[in-house]
Amino acid sequence: MGKGDAAPSIGGMPNHRPKQKPGRIKAFWTDYARQWELQSMVLPGVIFMIIFCYIPIYGLSIAFKNYTVIDTLDSAPWVGLDNFKIIVDDPYFWKAVINTLGISFLKLAVGFVIPIILAVMIYELNLGRFKRWVQTISYLPHFLSWIVLGGMLITWFSTTGLFNQLLLDFGLISKPHNILLDAGKYWWIATLSDIWKEAGWGTILYLAIMAKIDPTYYEAAKIDGASRLRQIWSISLPNMRTIISLNLILTVSGLLGSNLDQTLVLMNSQNREKAEVINSYVYRMGLTQGDFSYATAVGLGVSIVSVILLVSANAVTSKLNDNQSVL
Numbered sequence: 001m002g003k004g005d006a007a008p009s010i011g012g013m014p015n016h017r018p019k020q021k022p023g024r025i026k027a028f029w030t031d032y033a034r035q036w037e038l039q040s041m042v043l044p045g046v047i048f049m050i051i052f053c054y055i056p057i058y059g060l061s062i063a064f065k066n067y068t069v070i071d072t073l074d075s076a077p078w079v080g081l082d083n084f085k086i087i088v089d090d091p092y093f094w095k096a097v098i099n100t101l102g103i104s105f106l107k108l109a110v111g112f113v114i115p116i117i118l119a120v121m122i123y124e125l126n127l128g129r130f131k132r133w134v135q136t137i138s139y140l141p142h143f144l145s146w147i148v149l150g151g152m153l154i155t156w157f158s159t160t161g162l163f164n165q166l167l168l169d170f171g172l173i174s175k176p177h178n179i180l181l182d183a184g185k186y187w188w189i190a191t192l193s194d195i196w197k198e199a200g201w202g203t204i205l206y207l208a209i210m211a212k213i214d215p216t217y218y219e220a221a222k223i224d225g226a227s228r229l230r231q232i233w234s235i236s237l238p239n240m241r242t243i244i245s246l247n248l249i250l251t252v253s254g255l256l257g258s259n260l261d262q263t264l265v266l267m268n269s270q271n272r273e274k275a276e277v278i279n280s281y282v283y284r285m286g287l288t289q290g291d292f293s294y295a296t297a298v299g300l301g302v303s304i305v306s307v308i309l310l311v312s313a314n315a316v317t318s319k320l321n322d323n324q325s326v327l
Contacts, residue, residue: 058073063084064081064293066293067292084297087294095273100277103277105255110192115206118138119203122135122203123207123210138201142200146261146262150266157189163179180270206240209239209240209242212239213235217235241321249317252309253306253307253310254306255306258278263276282299283295
């Protein structure tokens with residue numbers, strides 16, 4: 001039979017044999033070779049994640065051991081759940097949990113809404129030059145480290161600082177005092193300073209979504225007599241629902257994770273009672289006191305709770321989005 005001849009038939013019927021599909025591994029490398037330029041751009045990120053995110057997972061085993069600096073991960077004695085029992089009975093840990101939740105809930109209640117409002121206000125501005133100026137001013141604090149911003153706040157809140165001078169000028173106080181030394185005010189200081197730093201940067205995704213909304217929606221709403229607020233409520237916000245849900249899920253999952261840089265800069269011996277959060281507590285126990293096993297146990301417990309919060313928030317937002325998950 002020549003190369004061009006048909007396949008042999010059985011009983012006068014042609015023998016149509018299905019083509020053998022290539023194996024998955026072969027198909028993977030075929031696709032990889034076809035997109036090698038794009039895959040090469042992704043490869044450094046994959047290697048980075050493997051080295052710094054997956055390999056260190058083995059180090060979580062010290063949460064179940066009595067690890068010291070003279071031990072290796074394998075030679076440290078196994079203690080089971082003893083470190084977690086110590087956590088449950090540690091009053092300082094629970095104070096850090098209360099502070100973390102208090103600050104995080106304030107940031108969620110106030111700081112989550114402000115970027116949405118700011119984004120809508122910026123989008124509604126018609127003056128192009130003023131609009132760009134507002135965006136630049138609101139983005140700028142994000143690019144400054146907490147060392148810089150913390151130094152500014154420490155100066156402003158001092159007895160001779162800006163805030164005391166303003167309060168004295170308006171007759172709200174009779175005697176200046178260092179505001180950062182007042183532990184009762186720390187939660188609000190941490191919340192408002194974090195909003196000041198990140199609110200402008202948080203508008204970027206919302207502005208990008210609103211820029212993609214079909215302008216004919218707004219034109220039709222104007223013809224129907226809809227006011228500007230009605231257009232925002234009925235057009236802008238519904239189109240932002242997916243990204244709002246995603247940001248809400250990520251924010252809720254991070255309720256137990258507070259800003260360590262901010263805490264280390266603004267915390268002092270007078271406000272520590274209200275300023276100590278879980279991250280700073282883990283830092284103090286692990287790095288300054290050398291109790292690595294205890295600090296790792298705390299971090300592991302927080303990570304587990306954060307995953308639970310992530311799944312729960314995703315389930316709730318899915319119900320609000322017609323059973324469509326954003327993750």
